[in-house]
Amino acid sequence: MARRQRRGLLGQLARSSRIGLIFVVVISGLWYWHEGGVRDQLSWMGVPDWQWNDWRGWNRVLRNDGFLVGWSDVRAEPLWVGYTLNRVDNPHSLPRPDHFQSDWRSLWPISGDDYARSGYDRGHLAPNYAMAVVHGREGQLDSFLMTNITPQRPKLNRQLWQRLEEAVIDDFVPRFGSVRVVTGPVFDDQLLHRVGFSQVPVGFYKILVVPGKTPKALAFLMPQDVTGDEPLARFVITIDEIEARTGLDFFPQLADPIERQLEGKVEKSGWGLEAVSTRPGRYQ
Incomplete structure (x- = not known):
């Protein structure tokens, strides 16, 4: 009798476990489907792919108000950040938040205090001003x-x-109406060169795309050791070269013929880069 009861109890547990597993799979599938739709809205031609044979390029996508982050738990910082900037009538800034926030989604307890006396600034990838103007307070806070x-x-x-950030939001976005941006760091092999938990990059890239039947792109790669007053045009580069430096494949859903045209050469015409290349910044 006791044996039959135990068997019955085990059978109930097994059925409950199967039902629970099915429930988890269904809920996870619905969440992933929903997240995929949101990612498509916040990215253009897919989020960047990384090379599976290079563990340093592994990243997971974090969603925020107005932008996506390709977060690396190996380097303890973003490998890429993607966002869209649309033209806004009568743009105005919002009060700058007075502190930086740790993010529970990171595996590391990273805080703004890590940068104290490090010689490095806490550099935004999704910019404070542009997020505030286009995506509002929640985007700015994120x-x-x-x-x-x-x-x-x-x-x-x-x-x-x-x-460069100023030229994008004040010149390129009004010129084209909408600009897609992917930006992030470039690293060397000094994996232990860190500020707190975060690896120190040797430079930064920014890729600008104007979607359309014939999309336009302009990409920059800037090293850390600049004087600050260099012409922006000096740092224009092909997207292919940024992919070679980062191990990322940008815009993976783009058709191959368009991808080769867009990513394989520098095309400055139509951007009005000459007018902003040597212009002093807002805070100089």
Whole structure:
């Protein structure tokens, strides 16, 4: 009798486990389907792919208000950040948040205090000003999560990089109406060169795309050791070269003929880069 009861109890547990497993699979599938739809809205031609034979390129996608982050738990910082900037009538900034926030989604307890006396700024990848203007307060607040922050030298962060961010939101977006941006760091082999938990990059890239039947692209790669007053045009580069430096495949859903045309050459015409290349930044 006791044996039959035990068998009955085990059978009930097995059936409950199968039902629970099915429930988890269904819920996970619905979540992934929903997240995929949101990612498609926030990215253009897919999120960047990484090479499976290089463990350093592994990343997982974090979703925020207005932007996506390809987060690396190996390097403890983003490998890429993607967002869309649309033209806004009468743009105005919002008060800058007064502190940076740790992000529970990171495996590491990264905080803004890690940067104290390090010689590096807490550099935004999704920019504070652009997120505030286009995506509102929630997007701006999310840009102050430490999963959007990377170590940048002051002359890069406060001068050259800031000038590029300003040109994008103040010139390129009004010119084209909408610009897709993918931006992130470039590393060397010094995996232990860190600020707190985060590896220090040797440079940063920014890829700008204007979608359409014949999409336009303009890409930059800037090293850490700049003086800050260099012309922006000096750092224009092909997307293929950025892919070679990062191990990422940008816009993986793009048809091969368009991809070769878009990523394999530099095309500055139509951007008005000459007008902004040497313009002083907002905070200089």
